[in-house]
Amino acid sequence: MKKRLWKLHSGNKAFIFSIDVMIAVSVVAIIMIISAFYLVKAGDESISKLQTIRIGSDILALMDNDGTLDTLSVEETGTELNSLLPINYHMRIRIRCNGQESVTVETTGAIPNDRFIGSGKRVFVSETGNYCLADFNIWLK
């Protein structure tokens, strides 16, 4: 006669089987959760971040080359920015010139802190000979 591990009314087989299943499922679940965590972390779209920065740089370069930045006008820069910027982005441009107050043009008021913000800088000389530094922030709506 086999000696029972615990003196249970129903015997020990089902109990051990249950524990075995629980341990096995837990191990597999832990491994799966860790795997999912790594995969989610890896899924961050770095290339799209680069693309966001490039959109900002291109817009600033275009505005420099077509002379919009030279005007240092909030209205003109804002109009040009709205016509160039893809609809799913927000952008903010700040222009600082030597010996002048800085000019800020933005498509929305606040910069969010829950998503990626691309940024860049560009130097230009205005028609009047002032040296200016334009920096931008761009983010997805």
Add this chain to the structure above:
Amino acid sequence: MVKMRKLNSKCKRGMLFTLGMTLLSFVVLSLAILVFHNAQKSEILVSKLAVLDRVYELDTSIQQSLRDIFYLKSGISVNITEDSIIFQESLPNPNKESFNASMTSFKRFIESNLSNVNISIGSIVSQLPLTIQPNSIIYKHVDFGDKQIEVIPEQINFEGYSIQMIINKNVTSCSWDTESGSFTLSIIVTGPNGAECSGSQPIDPSEENEVNINNEDIEINIESNVLSISIDDDSTTADVQTTILTGNSEGYIEYDWPVVSISFADFGISKQSKTRIR
């Protein structure tokens, strides 16, 4: 006995199943870690690309600004034709002060606002040397704002010089003292009354060649391949057009100095560049 065998066979199957699941889980975990590491690597690469983009944007825009300052403030015009490169300016150049002030304050403005950028203006403010590439010919001033221009070729790999000057005094004398060769030297110096000192001669630029106008008030000298145009009289001024006959339109002109240095040490990225004027 039969029951025992069935139980053993079930146990074995169960163990194999557990072993299989465990192996599969580890394979999935390994793949996930691999993907994660690859993503991290590509994130580093993307960060580097973003920094490279920023370096490129800063470099090109600073070069463009230096070029704008040159055209707005230096009083020198530069033109490239099908077969020559032409420099035009007044001697003495009255723009020295404003050009130097602009370059200095631009450097200060950039360096105070962009900690990663350094602009070396060194001899640009004192001599304003410009290099013609690919011929490696330097067009410079002995002292920018003074009355002397020098053209220093590394070697004679072009066809000649053509110099046109409009001076504020009448041309009263003109003497040529040249050594014959195959290098073209053309000179036209015109005074207010229309009188000219003009001529074109094939010379040997390695020997001493000299053209004196108005009793050495104006000297055009070519010796050891170096062209020097100087005005020795205080009251004489001139608009000088110096044409370098390159024989092709492939040339470009840049500051003879690595003017822009950008460094992002954290990413191991740095760039030094000369500014192309035209």
